[in-house]
Amino acid sequence: MNQFKFKIIGAAFVLFLFASCVDDLNTEPKVELTLDKLLEQDPNAVDGLVSKIYGTFALSGPDGPTSTDVVTKDAGEAAFLRSIINLQEFSADGMKNRWGDDGLDQLTTTSNWNPNNKFFRYLYDRAYYTIPQASNLIKILKSTSVAIPEKENHIAELRFLRALAYYYVIDCFGKGVITTEDDINTSTPKKESTRKELFDFVESELKDIEGTITATKSYGKADKHVVRMLLAKLYLNAEVYSGTPRYDDALTYTKKVIDEGGYTIAPKFVSIFSGDNNTSPEIIYTLIADAVVSQGYGNTTYIVNGNLSTETMNPNDFGSTDNWGGHRATKAWYGLFNNGDLANSPDDRAKLFWTTGHSYEMNDYKLWTDGYPSVKFRNKNFVGTSNATSFSNTDFPLFRLADAYLMYAECVVRGASGGTAQKALDYVNAVRNRSNAGAITPGQLTLDFILDERARELNLEGHRRQDLIRFGKFTGGSYLWPWKGGVKNGTSIPDTYNLYPIPTSALQSNSNLTQNPGYPQS
Secondary structure: OOOHHHHHHHHHHHHHHOOOOOOOOOOOOOOOOOHHHHHHHOOOHHHHHHHHHHHOOOOOOOOOOOOOOOOOOOOHHHOHHHHHHHHHHHOOOOEEEOOOOOOHHHHHOOOOOOOOOHHHHHHHHHHHHHHHHHHHHHHHHHHOOOOOOOHHHHHHHHHHHHHHHHHHHHHHOOOEOOOOHHHOOOOOOOOOEOHHHHHHHHHHHHHHHHOOOOOOOOOOOOOHHHHHHHHHHHHHOHHHHHOOOOHHHHHHHHHHHHHHOOOOOOOOHHHHHOOOHHHOOOEEEEEOOEOOOEOOOOOHHHHHHHOOOOOOOOHHHHOEOOOOOOEEEOHHHHOOOHHHOHHHOOOHHHHOEOOOOOEOOOOOOOOOOEOEOEOOOOOOOOOOOOOOEOOOOOOEEEEEHHHHHHHHHHHHHOOOOOOOHHHHHHHHHHHHHHOOOOOOOHHHOOHHHHHHHHHHHHOOOOOHHHHHHHOOOOOEOOOOOOOHHHOOOOOOEOHHHHOOOOOHHHHHHOOOOOOOOOOOOO
């Protein structure tokens, strides 16, 4: 187990400093003890403070799984990672949820979206909780006269985490407000920033800290390679975000990650999603989970337990003592393996669906036995023994090398300069051969193939909606999937749905904000 897992909890003695203020887009943090005074008492407390900001992406709050940093009646359902899965996976083609509780149906059926949906608000609130807390620490670290160990690197880490939060605002909502350390303690509501302005800000931040953040890897923490990977992701989607393709830049930064990061493809696919995946040589950046010291209902516990039910399986086989019976894949995902004949597919990834007692067709997305649960993520160690637990030990690989390989290939096929068709083919085949899927030929390496391969490799990792939008297949009717638009076989949905509505609470908090086109103002 990596020591950084304990540093997140080590921050507990300073967490009383923070109070959520997501109801106000001025995002002024409330503090009961000034942070500069705390740092005067203990300069090393900065480690715990920065770890708290890392933890906002994986944990719901400072005091265990029932605590929360944002306004919600259910702490677990408002966690950042859980929101990423809800908004990026359940709204797309590969995964569906059957619970239907208070707005989740809108996501799983891509229908009837409205700004009062609490699940849209959770991601927005999470981002605008993390952003000002990071900014507050940045301001303190910049102004303090205390000799803080690795101060400049901590500032760079915080700027990365703030940029990562903005990245999800850009991707999901397309507008927001830009607040930095210069806005702390100001009372004037910030003006609305366009998607392009947010893009330019995040690009500038990441390029600036690329030169100051450490190149030394420390599991679960940001470094130069992590910053470059986020830049590559930003550029990969630049045409969607800013209106201007930046595939050359995406390829440049993807190459830097691949060539200089020192990562290697893990020998076995399932090892990346097991309880001991902190040993994986492939993971570039991860969100930490731990069954004892960093428990949460919104980290990978949500993914693991959500795909398990004693109705058709034994959760202990996958390292869990709990089962929530909510998530199942659709044929839009498992149908990509040998035309849905999973039993005879040589691809190891095809084996990560539970088929016993389940139907291939999802005739009723609310019926547990319709569709196959994904057992890609599990709470069982890949090497050695492990005890089944209610909470997950499995870290979430937000960025990993196989994604970078497929990004390289996509950029080359899209005509980016700086790469080669042979290297693109080699990278794709490295991903496929790892899972015994078999190599493809140069003529098979098309954009359609890459989109399908990204599904086979990366589904349930928070990329799918984004991928479908980039490939022009999320809205409209050219590509249909089960329950798209609330119809069993799928139907066209409007281009409005390429963005989520700005939550009503955000509009009420800042009159400068306007609603995205196609949605009611409140």
